[in-house]
Amino acid sequence: MTGAGTTRPRVVAVVHRAWVLHPRWSLAVRGAVAAGLAWAVAVLAPAPFSEYPFYAPLGAVVATTATPVRSLRESLQTVGALLLGALIALVADVVLAPSVLAVALVVGVALLCAGWRVLGGAGVWVANSAIFVLVLGQGEDASYVAAFAGLILVGALIGTGVNLLLPSLPLAPSDVALDALRDALTDQLDALADGLEHEGALDADEWERRREALFPTIERARRAVDVARESSRGNMRAHRHSAWASSQGRRARTLGTAAGVVDEVVRLLVDWEAAGRDDVALGPPLRPVVARALRALAAALQDTTEGDEAAGRFAAAVDDLRAEVRDSRDRSGDDHLVAGALVVVLGRAAEAVAG
Structure with a gap:
């Protein structure tokens, strides 16, 4: 029994x-x-x-x-x-x-x-x-x-x-699609950090394939969130799940910004941190610092249990990168324009994660 x-x-x-x-x-x-x-x-x-x-x-x-x-x-x-x-x-x-x-x-x-x-x-x-x-x-x-x-x-x-x-309110499928996008983004960030922590240029062809492979996941998440958002309008069940819907909306905006950031970071690093360039974006002094910032962003997207703490660690990592870029510019006299662009792009992600 x-x-x-x-x-x-x-x-x-x-x-x-x-x-x-x-x-x-x-x-x-x-x-x-x-x-x-x-x-x-x-x-x-x-x-x-x-x-x-x-x-x-x-x-x-x-x-x-x-x-x-x-x-x-x-x-x-x-x-x-x-x-x-x-x-x-x-x-x-x-x-x-x-x-x-x-x-x-x-x-x-x-x-x-x-x-x-x-x-x-x-x-x-x-x-x-x-x-x-x-x-x-x-x-x-x-x-x-x-x-x-x-x-x-x-x-x-x-x-x-x-x-x-009998309205449908597909918030659960949207969460699944957002989880898939989060996992894909954190995989990209960890792989990019691995590449920066090892000597040598990033493989441009490999990273172009990675960028293209991410687009369908982004589009599926966007479609799922759009359907859930539209389904909530005029839906009698929506008020009972308003907190869930609001949380999902914030999460979708954060991941959307993060997807754009990851794409920009990949393009900047693949184009400028390349073999045969005299004016590389980072060079040995800055590569580990950028890698730590990327891993901190991955952790902030992935670890929902720590919330503000993970976001704070990422913001601190971006601040560290900003300070290192400034110091390196003062020491070398180089412009470090691409490194500065990375700081700006990652700063945008920090604002989105802090939400």
């Missing part, structure tokens, strides 16, 4: 974690509920609407795939696109006999109309709707188009309602 009792909470915890980490599951549930409700309403509607109940679930699915704020706007845009396509097909059906010319003309006009700015991303539905109505609505009167558009609109409104009552 004890084993079964402890297993059940563990299973519930695993299922809950999978649920929050994979918003597609909740999207599937919302879509299924909205589509079922839309079908039931359409079946009960008077003729000619009840003759075509399968159009209502289409509108419901369109609405439930958007965030609560975008749901109504995108639903209206999609309904407008579907109605426009249906009207194009209806006019063609009245004017032209079924033929290759009719199909080509309908598709051509629909694709032109799909670029209408007011339709936004829903413009793709114009051509789909035109072909659909041209094939299935052939020989029907205007009541078919009215039923088609009306049921799509009803389904979209039902989907919007379900979205508002």
Whole structure:
């Protein structure tokens, strides 16, 4: 009995974690509920609407795939696109006999109309709707188009309602994406510090590959945070998780700044701390100091338990670098322009980490 009792909470915890980490599951549930409700309403509607109940679930699915704020706007845009396509097909059906010319003309006009700015991303539905109505609505009167558009609109409104009552708030997937970005940035910083702590120039080709490999991770994190931010607007669940959302926003800004800093540092060092250059960026005296600053930045991004202490150590490391650059400039008489640029760039990261 004890084993079964402890297993059940563990299973519930695993299922809950999978649920929050994979918003597609909740999207599937919302879509299924909205589509079922839309079908039931359409079946009960008077003729000619009840003759075509399968159009209502289409509108419901369109609405439930958007965030609560975008749901109504995108639903209206999609309904407008579907109605426009249906009207194009209806006019063609009245004017032209079924033929290759009719199909080509309908598709051509629909694709032109799909670029209408007011339709936004829903413009793709114009051509789909035109072909659909041209094939299935052939020989029907205007009541078919009215039923088609009306049921799509009803389904979209039902989907919007379900979205508002059962909104998704994908903060957990955003945290996972930000964790991946943090790990990728700290790996880059540690590897760069390793290169500076050993004699020799940095491999330009290798670091160009590293820079390019980081871009998809940055973009995934940016997209995930954007989706979470937009999902929180008009979301009844958002106020319960406002602290989480605010913390995630600050973390996203910090990591975004850090990603830009890492990219700039890599470009500066690969270009200027290179073999065969007389005017290297750092040279033996400054390389270890920069390496310590980079490791301190990696620790500040990675170690969330120490918080302000890790940020303080990084700020101190940047101050040390600034002082070493100043002293080296005084001793050698060199400008140390690139080293000074590194100080400025890392200083920007210190401000972001201190937040």
